[in-house]
């Protein structure tokens with residue numbers, strides 16, 4: 661069998677006298693939705709921060725496709741193909757959906773002008789790829805929380821990421837939005853993305869993590 665997409669081995673993280681992680685091991689395979697469950701204080705955020713390059717482990721290794729990687733900062737995690745959706749979504753509410761998806765990587769026309777039609781058309785394609793009909797010209801401020809979250813996912817995945825880490829993604833969603841999010845997660849997994857789904861809602865796990 662091929663190496664897991666992501667492999668964490670013996671991860672230890674201490675904060676002064678507090679041992680937040682004591683030897684965490686887990687593998688994530690392509691197409692898998694892996695739930696990380698735990699009570700408040702169990703160490704879920706610490707593990708997520710290790711995988712997103714916010715903290716470095718005191719001990720242990722992280723491998724991508726069987727190769728050890730150092731994730732010294734969020735940029736290195738992104739370069740390694742790990743995208744994280746934090747609870748505070750990384751979107752600018754006063755900009756439209758397309759502008760958010762291309763923030764910092766805008767498509768330009770000759771003469772140094774923004775190519776708004778090209779960005780909107782590409783944004784529409786990416787949203788439709790997960791069967792989400794959101795008008796790319798809408799302001800993020802006018803979207804529901806569930807729609808914003810999907811925009812954040814599409815944005816995160818546009819960096820060629822294959823590992824998606826989601827921190828309590830259902831916390832602020834309605835029941836219908838949770839269903840829609842789970843559909844999106846299943847579609848992404850079917851396309852080969854590996855998802856780490858952090859939650860303390862035990863009842864959700866059998867519905868989404870296999």
Ligand SMILES: Nc1ncnc2c1ncn2[C@@H]1O[C@H](COP(=O)(O)OP(=O)(O)OP(=O)(O)O)[C@@H](O)[C@H]1O
Pocket residue numbers: 675676678679680698699700701702703704705706707
């Ligand atoms: N930056 C930090 N400095 C000191 N202690 C910390 C720090 N971050 C986490 N801890 C401690 O490490 C342990 C694990 O915390 P962590 O936030 O990872 O848990 P969690 O499972 O994510 O909980 P929650 O759902 O409440 O965020 C806790 O005892 C916490 O107090």
